[in-house]
Amino acid sequence: MFDKLPSFERRLEALDRQLMDPAVAKDTKRLRDLSREAAQVRDIVDAWHSHQHLEAELAGAKEMLGEDDAEMREMAREEIAKLEPALEASTQSIRLLLLPKDPYEGRPVLLEIRAGTGGDEAALFAGDLFRMYARFAEQNKLRFEIMSSNEITVGGAGAGFKEIIVSVTGDDAYTLFRFEAGVHRVQRVPATESQGRIHTSAATVAVLPEPDEVEVAIDPNDLRIDTMRAGGPGGQSVNTTDSAVRILHKPTGLIVQCQDEKSQHKNKEKAMRVLKARLLEIKEAEAAAEESAARKAMVGSGDRSERIRTYNFPQNRVTDHRINLTLYRLDSIMAGDMQELLDGLTAAHQAKLLEAEGLS
Numbered sequence: 001m002f003d004k005l006p007s008f009e010r011r012l013e014a015l016d017r018q019l020m021d022p023a024v025a026k027d028t029k030r031l032r033d034l035s036r037e038a039a040q041v042r043d044i045v046d047a048w049h050s051h052q053h054l055e056a057e058l059a060g061a062k063e064m065l066g067e068d069d070a071e072m073r074e075m076a077r078e079e080i081a082k083l084e085p086a087l088e089a090s091t092q093s094i095r096l097l098l099l100p101k102d103p104y105e106g107r108p109v110l111l112e113i114r115a116g117t118g119g120d121e122a123a124l125f126a127g128d129l130f131r132m133y134a135r136f137a138e139q140n141k142l143r144f145e146i147m148s149s150n151e152i153t154v155g156g157a158g159a160g161f162k163e164i165i166v167s168v169t170g171d172d173a174y175t176l177f178r179f180e181a182g183v184h185r186v187q188r189v190p191a192t193e194s195q196g197r198i199h200t201s202a203a204t205v206a207v208l209p210e211p212d213e214v215e216v217a218i219d220p221n222d223l224r225i226d227t228m229r230a231g232g233p234g235g236q237s238v239n240t241t242d243s244a245v246r247i248l249h250k251p252t253g254l255i256v257q258c259q260d261e262k263s264q265h266k267n268k269e270k271a272m273r274v275l276k277a278r279l280l281e282i283k284e285a286e287a288a289a290e291e292s293a294a295r296k297a298m299v300g301s302g303d304r305s306e307r308i309r310t311y312n313f314p315q316n317r318v319t320d321h322r323i324n325l326t327l328y329r330l331d332s333i334m335a336g337d338m339q340e341l342l343d344g345l346t347a348a349h350q351a352k353l354l355e356a357e358g359l360s
Contacts, residue, residue, distance in 0.1 A: 118201025123160030135336025142170035188313035208277035
């Protein structure tokens with residue numbers, strides 16, 4: 001593993017030279033890509049230099065064990081006891097830094113939350129997931145913006161969603177939400193249940209990285225764009241202008257509709273962002289079908305149909321089935337405190353990557 005590290009020093013020197021090139025400064029995309037790579041390579045180089053410093057300190061402490069002075073030997077043993085675990089942690093840190101980067105790290109994402117089996121209760125649960133994610137995003141200083149929604153009100157039980165799409169932006173948006181794709185199952189007594197029986201319902205979540213322009217090119221001739229008046233609950237008119245926008249992508253048959261904004265221009269812009277993200281998802285699904293079984297087995301495969309988590313309200317329990325992690329604090333998780341779940345998923349994902357790359 002350490003044989004690779006000198007090459008990163010050379011790569012960093014080359015990147016720094018390119019970043020000083022006036023031609024690069026004029027090319028926004030190239031400048032961004034080179035800057036991102038330079039930051040990643042610099043992290044590896046800095047970690048390696050720190051590791052070398054620890055190795056030198058440990059070697060010096062071990063030499064002190066041969067001193068005649070008993071006090072010096074004792075100081076050396078204490079120093080070794082500190083340095084050895086620090087060196088082990090440094091080695092693991094370098095292993096993780098050497099893992100191939102997910103191409104979507106640093107990207108904004110779209111979250112699609114849809115009610116699944118369970119009727120109104122599933123829609124209410126979709127609303128609960130939306131609020132859980134909104135609180136989690138707020139705690140991590142991410143921007144959380146509704147792109148489109150189909151809201152329903154269920155008697156005295158409150159508001160839910162048949163579908164809601166939100167944009168999450170910020171440097172950690174993809175990293176924090178990438179493991180949420182799949183089927184989320186809920187077990188609880190619905191507010192509409194008079195007999196007190198526990199029902200099982202579900203909602204599906206899709207996590208769609210927003211593509212760069214070069215990743216998804218759309219021919220305007222492939223689109224049919226219709227405008228209409230936005231409608232609210234019960235079909236009533238929300239406004240008197242044709243602000244709602246529906247876009248049909250003819251080659252795939254994908255249809256996207258946005259009506260949450262009063263401006264037709266803003267609704268069209270949002271609809272195009274959703275369309276591009278869905279087209280990238282199709283492209284990725286086709287590529288994933290050709291990848292190895294090892295890659296498909298990774299945590300967070302992104303499969304919408306995979307049951308990933310169960311939320312049991314009577315037992316205050318959450319179980320993530322991908323890593324067999326069960327936590328008995330559903331109330332705090334629904335309030336947005338999801339970090340322990342995320343840490344477990346990240347650790348499992350990294351362990352599989354390390355094994356696949358031969359770095360474990």
